[in-house]
Each structure stands twice: as C-alpha cells, then as structure tokens.
Amino acid sequence: xxxxxxxxxxxxxxxxxxxxxxxxxxxxxxxxxxxxxxxxxxxxxxxxxxxxxxxxxxxxxxxxxxxxxxxxxxxxxxxxxxxxxxxxxxxxxxxxxxxxxxxxxxxxxxxxxxxxxxxxxxxxxxxxxxxxxxxxxxxxxxxxxxxxxxxxxxxxxxxxxxxxxxxxxxxxxx
Amino acid sequence: xxxxxxxxxxxxxxxxxxxxxxxxxxxxxxxxxxxxxxxxxxxxxxxxxxxxxxxxxxxxxxxxxxxxxxxxxxxxxxxxxxxxxxxxxxxxxxxxxxxxxxxxxxxxxxxxxxxxxxxxxxxxxxxxxxxxxxxxxxxxxxxxxxxxxxxxxxxxxxxxxxxxxxxxxxxxxxxxxxxxxxxxxxxxxxxxxxxxxxxxxxxxxxxxxxxxxxxxxxxxxxxxxxxxxxxxxxxxxxxxxxxxxx
Numbered sequence: 469x470x471x472x473x474x475x476x477x478x479x480x481x482x483x484x485x486x487x488x489x490x491x492x493x494x495x496x497x498x499x500x501x502x503x504x505x506x507x508x509x510x511x512x513x514x515x516x517x518x519x520x521x522x523x524x525x526x527x528x529x530x531x532x533x534x535x536x537x538x539x540x541x542x543x544x545x546x547x548x549x550x551x552x553x554x555x556x557x558x559x560x561x562x563x564x565x566x567x568x569x570x571x572x573x574x575x576x577x578x579x580x581x582x583x584x585x586x587x588x589x590x591x592x593x594x595x596x597x598x599x600x601x602x603x604x605x606x607x608x609x610x611x612x613x614x615x616x617x618x619x620x621x622x623x624x625x626x627x628x629x630x631x632x633x634x635x636x637x638x639x640x641x642x
Numbered sequence: 643x644x645x646x647x648x649x650x651x652x653x654x655x656x657x658x659x660x661x662x663x664x665x666x667x668x669x670x671x672x673x674x675x676x677x678x679x680x681x682x683x684x685x686x687x688x689x690x691x692x693x694x695x696x697x698x699x700x701x702x703x704x705x706x707x708x709x710x711x712x713x714x715x716x717x718x719x720x721x722x723x724x725x726x727x728x729x730x731x732x733x734x735x736x737x738x739x740x741x742x743x744x745x746x747x748x749x750x751x752x753x754x755x756x757x758x759x760x761x762x763x764x765x766x767x768x769x770x771x772x773x774x775x776x777x778x779x780x781x782x783x784x785x786x787x788x789x790x791x792x793x794x795x796x797x798x799x800x801x802x803x804x805x806x807x808x809x810x811x812x813x814x815x816x817x818x819x820x821x822x823x824x825x826x827x828x829x830x831x832x833x834x835x836x837x838x839x840x841x842x843x844x845x846x847x848x849x850x851x852x853x854x855x856x857x858x859x860x861x862x863x864x865x866x867x868x869x870x871x872x873x874x875x876x877x878x879x880x881x882x883x884x885x886x887x888x
Binding site for chain 1: 855
C-alpha cells in the first residue's frame with residue numbers, strides 16, 4: 469500500500485516533468501502547444517456545464533426529498549452481507565447508464581460524507597475504474613450497425629463487478 | 643437513456659418530497675445545486691485546461707504516437723484474427739491510448755472509426771464465407787445426385803465435403819451474420835468499458851473542490867483498480883473468444 473501512496477503523490481509531478489522535459493528536448497514550442505490544448509480543455513468544460521447543472525439539480529432534488537436515504541436503507545439489508553456500503557449502490561448502478569449522472573451522485577457523496585471519508589474514497593476509486601456500459605455500447609454498436617451484441621454485455625458487467633470489488637477492497641486498505 | 647433517467651430523478655424527487663413533507667428543502671436544493679454546479683465548473687475549467695494543455699505537449703512530443711506503436715503486440719494478443727495491416731488496428735490503438743491518457747474527446751471518434759472498420763472486416767468475411775458456402779452447396783447437390791449411383795463414390799464425396807468445410811473454417815472464412823457483433827467488436831468494447839484511464843483528473847478536481855486534504859491520494863489505488871478491471875476484461879475476452887468463435 470505504501471507504494472500506491474507514493475505513486476499517488478508522485479505520478480502527476482513526474483508526468484509534468486517528463487512531458488515538459490521531452491517537449492523541450494525535441495525543440496518543440498511547448499508553451500504554444502500548452503495554450504492550444506488548454507483552450508480546448510476550456511471548451512470541453514464549457515460544453516459539459518449545462519449537463520452538470522441539469523444533473524446536479526436532479527440529484528440535489530432527489531437528496532433533499534429524502535429518497536436517496538430511503539433507497540440506501542432499502543438496499544442496505546441486501547448489500548450488507550457482501551460488505552458493500554449501501555450508500556454507494558445508487559452511484560454504482562447509475563454509472564452503468566450515465567457517467568455524468570453518476571458524477572452528480574459522487575459529488576453528493578462528497579458533500580454528505582466528505583471526499584476523504586471511507587465512502588468518499590471508495591466512490592472516488594469506483595468512479596475512476598469503471599466506465600458507463602449502456603451508453604458506450606449503444607453509441608459504438610450504432611456506428612457498426614450492430615443489433616446483436618453477443619457476449620459484450622456479460623463481459624462489460626464482469627469488468628465492472630471486478631472494478632467495484634477492487635475499489636471497496638483497496639479503499640479499505642488505505 | 644439520460645432522458646428518462648433525468649426525468650424520473652426529478653419526478654421521484656418531487657413526489658417523494660411531497661409525501662415526506664420535504665418540499666421547502668427541495669426548492670432550496672434545486673436552486674443551490676444549480677449554483678454549485680457553476681462553482682464546480684469554474685474549478686474544472688482550471689484543472690481540465692491545465693491537463694489538456696499538458697496532453698497537447700505530450701502529443702506534440704510524439705508520446706502518444708509512440709505509445710500507439712508500442713501497443714501492437716497487445717493488439718495481436720487480443721485480436722488474433724484481425725489482419726496485421728487492417729486499418730482497424732490503428733483506430734483501436736489510438737482509442738486505447740487516448741483513453742489511457744484520459745483524452746475522452748480524442749478517444750471516442752477513433753473508437754467509432756474502429757467499429758466501422760471492424761464492421762467492414764466482418765462484411766469482407768461474410769463475402770468470403772458466402773462464396774465458400776455456395777461451393778459447399780454445389781458439392782452437396784452433386785452428392786444428392788450420386789446417391790442413386792454407387793455407394794462407394796457417395797462415401798468418397800461425402801468425406802470430401804466435410805474436409806473441405808473444416809478447411810474453410812480454419813482458414814478464417816467464417817463470419818457472423820449481418821447485424822451481429824464480431825468477436826473483435828465484443829473484445830474491443832469490453833476492454834473499452836473496463837476503463838483504461840490511468841489518472842482520473844476530473845475525480846481529483848471534484849475531490850479538491852469539496853475539501854479533500856489530498857485530492858490525488860486516490861491515484862495509486864485507482865490505477866491498481868483500473869489494471870484489475872482491465873485484466874478481468876482481457877481474461878473474459880480470451881475465454882469468450884476461444885469458446886464462441888463463429
């Protein structure tokens with residue numbers, strides 16, 4: 469686990485150093501490149517902003533109504549004996565359908581329990597190691613004009629299950 | 643998908659809130675959440691701009707294209723039936739590398755191109771398989787005609803038919819019917835969905851915004867979890883690919 473903590477603290481600084489040093493050594497105009505990329509990143513965030521407003525309002529409403537607590541209590545009895553925290557069930561399920569909706573729920577968890585709490589840490593790892601299944605499958609298969617997806621869904625659910633289990637275990641070790 | 647998900651979140655919220663008498667809190671939550679989304683986006687503007695800028699340098703320095711080339715042995719392992727020079731190789735590699743570096747906007751177009759290229763490959767396979775089965779039918783007709791003839795000749799012809807058929811399959815002429823995903827498509831999507839992104843910049847940004855002492859603390863465990871889920875995806879693909887070859 470010590471190695472993972474070291475990796476967490478060092479990976480971004482090392483990456484910055486590596487990329488900038490390599491760019492300079494290749495006599496590349498790194499500052500211009502940076503500005504161009506940053507402008508693109510800026511536009512990306514502006515594009516997702518309306519989505520995020522819509523979804524955070526929906527999650528906020530759901531939280532204030534008391535429904536999320538009700539759902540967690542309801543599912544808690546089911547998930548407690550596989551040692552999966554009930555509060556994470558909504559985010560895990562919603563992530564299968566929509567990444568941005570899951571982001572709304574993740575932020576809700578951060579607000580309720582704090583990002584450094586066991587729940588916050590688990591949710592952070594969970595969101596980092598899984599991808600939305602149904603959205604990805606529908607978009608990609610549409611491009612290939614495919615209607616029968618065969619073993620894709622089973623495989624995708626399996627990787628999500630492993631990622632979810634790994635998140636709970638790894639967060640427990642932290 | 644999001645249409646119903648979003649709609650029902652709001653409808654359930656309002657109905658449940660009315661039943662539990664939480665309507666005033668609900669009004670407050672709707673307004674404050676909207677404001678909060680904007681605050682969050684301001685943080686995200688900084689982090690994502692910085693990250694994308696850095697990645698642009700990496701792209702210019704040839705790190706991305708270098709990594710794409712290094713992916714070749716992995717592609718041979720994961721897609722053994724995909725011809726070496728097929729254009730799908732390049733698109734798949736670009737998609738995977740972009741995903742690893744967290745460049746979703748670059749990953750999706752390459753991924754869609756990869757799916758189109760794989761669809762063309764399957765179309766070619768169908769054509770190849772089509773001519774083959776046509777030949778098999780002819781042989782079959784001959785066989786039926788010979789049935790009235792000498793038994794020995796029928797037997798010889800039948801064994802000839804079977805050996806011909808099995809040779810065709812092993813030569814890779816078999817294909818999925820139209821509208822069904824090929825093994826390559828299934829494998830590609832499973833690996834894609836297993837999540838390849840190594841550094842979850844957006845999650846780090848959210849954590850920072852909500853007061854984490856060390857927002858990047860989850861990077862190590864996240865990399866470990868990503869590797870585990872991807873390994874599980876590869877394992878699943880190898881088993882399914884081996885078992886369910888068309």
